Amino acid sequence: MAATMKDIARLTGLGLATISKYMNGGTVRPKNKKLIEDAVKELRFVPNEFARSLKTSLSRTVGVVIPELGNQFITSIITTMDDMLRKHDYAVIVCDCRTDAKREREAVSFLVHKRVDGLINMSTDQSGEHLKPALEAGIPIVLVDRMVKPLTGKVSAVVVDNVDAAEKATRYLIESGHTDIGLVLGNDCIYTTQKRRDGYLNAYAEFSLTPREELIRFSDYTMEGGYAAMKRLISLPQRPTAVFVTNFEMTLGAMIALNEAQLRVPENMSFIGFDKLDLFGAVFPNLTLVKQPQNAIGECVAKQILRLMADPHADALHQIITLATSLNVGGSTRDLRTP
Template sequence: MTEVRKTPTIQDVARFAKVSTATVSRALSNPDRVSEGTRARVADAIRVTGYTLNQAARSLRQRTARTILVALPDIRNPFFSSILEAIEREATNRGYGVLVANLFLARAPAQRLQDYMLSNRADGLLLLDGSLEVSALQALATAPYSVPLVVACEDIPNSGFHTVLTDNVQAAERATRHLIDLGHRRIGHLLGPENNVVARDRLAGFRKALQEAEIPLRQNWLLRGNFEMESGFAAAAHLVSMQERPTAIFAANDESAIGFLSGLRQHGIECPRDISLVGFDDLGFAAHYTPPLTTMRQPREMLGRMAAEALIDLLEDVDPERGQLRIVLNSELIVRESTGRPPKDAEA
């Protein structure tokens, strides 16, 4: 006799989690009203009973939300503005709404994303943050949650996720080579955050360019930074204290580069007369600062559009035979007035 397995219900989840069915319902529909510990118990009960698998599958078939969730590390960062605009434009054109989760405010960002998806407020996740724990994201993307997931901007190596990003290593190499072609041999790097994959990739590109040009890497010319203007300002003060200084700096992003320029100016050091500087991103203010900043322009609008397109294609099963998607877009060197030849007395 064939045993017929009973479809798991919300009552099963409540019994397993030792809470009321009303609490389970709140955890799914309005997780902010439920404590973190209770949400974790409910999520565990859902995983064990298989309840979410049935509910999520039905929601995706019916497209009840027709909304994608965009999760980013810090909404205050101007880098994300044009990416978000492009995502929203593409989503709107295809009949989807957009929710934004600012992970900067979350103590447990992976848990917050799980709460969003369990509540069926969004059909899929577009993640612009590569710092989250891979195992938590893989759990979200597989049964019983099975959340369609696309990663953009920041790579998550060896994760198997669909990814859309720019060529950080190669672009950093081209930025550094621009300084080398101008005649610089004493070149430093203003770093990004130590644990950020983008910062690590840009450091790798910087190292590669120096190595190919047979220019030694000076460890004391790797200036600590965190992608913020304040860190660039502090790096400038550190550089001024050096007895021997580089004649050029490649900064890991435009914000820290602008802070660096401002700090140099306070000490009477002029760019590019005394030191050349290259940034990364080509944010809106880069062309309007004094001097206008030479930088690597990321195709942010294209990145946002293609990432949204990839996620919605997954939701609509446009190409069921497609394997892992990985799109790498090329950045462009934009030469402005912050770079020039090294001072005559500093040329090697």
């Protein structure tokens, strides 16, 4: 039914090898080029990707394993990547593993079986065990947002400087006279959570201060989580004067909790949020935010994986790229020193 290169060869009187060469961008005599193009049109020829894959062992497909599809930070990165990769004719297979290590392992092995040319992973499992099958199969890997220590040197990674981000935000608050700063984090076994806590602690240390234990709340990077954590902080006997919330969804939830408790920002509570300036720009004008370069992350990841896939087995190319965040100062914090 569907035409093959053989048909094109027969119709044009040319050899099979010539057709193949043309299809792959090789040069062909002008009159033959026309001949081929006409035949392609007439027979509605489309190259069979299966046969091509069999010969080249390339699927022109990359796998993406992420913890949650319902997370704005993640989807915005995926959208950017998908765009870039598709432009290079790569398809993207997304596997949501629901922050579950078992599912994550299964997803990786599934993708290895599907013979993806590259793998992008926002790791749930910090041991890196789940990536072994891919490593063994020689599939290039790019980690996103979360480093996996044991894999250093074997994979590339694109992360932001989480320590610096949290340190900047916390320092800014301390310099404004706050000493009781609430911190809302994600799950405590996640890379970014650990780094952001480190940054917070660093800032305190810089000023020779120690934060109260109960101000540090581990949550789960969801809106509900942020809402609940903020409620807890509000109801503390000694309520913090400022709060720093470390992702988008939780920032949303926390703002709702504040609204509901009739606490005005910054009059009753200083607030620093995370991500998505544009959105908050419309809804909560003037919020002070840590901004991650989401588009840059997506682009950077896409570039890395394309580079690794192009260079056959260039293990030496692995690198860790750290992108900077910015502290976008708005009006949601109060300076306690100048009342």
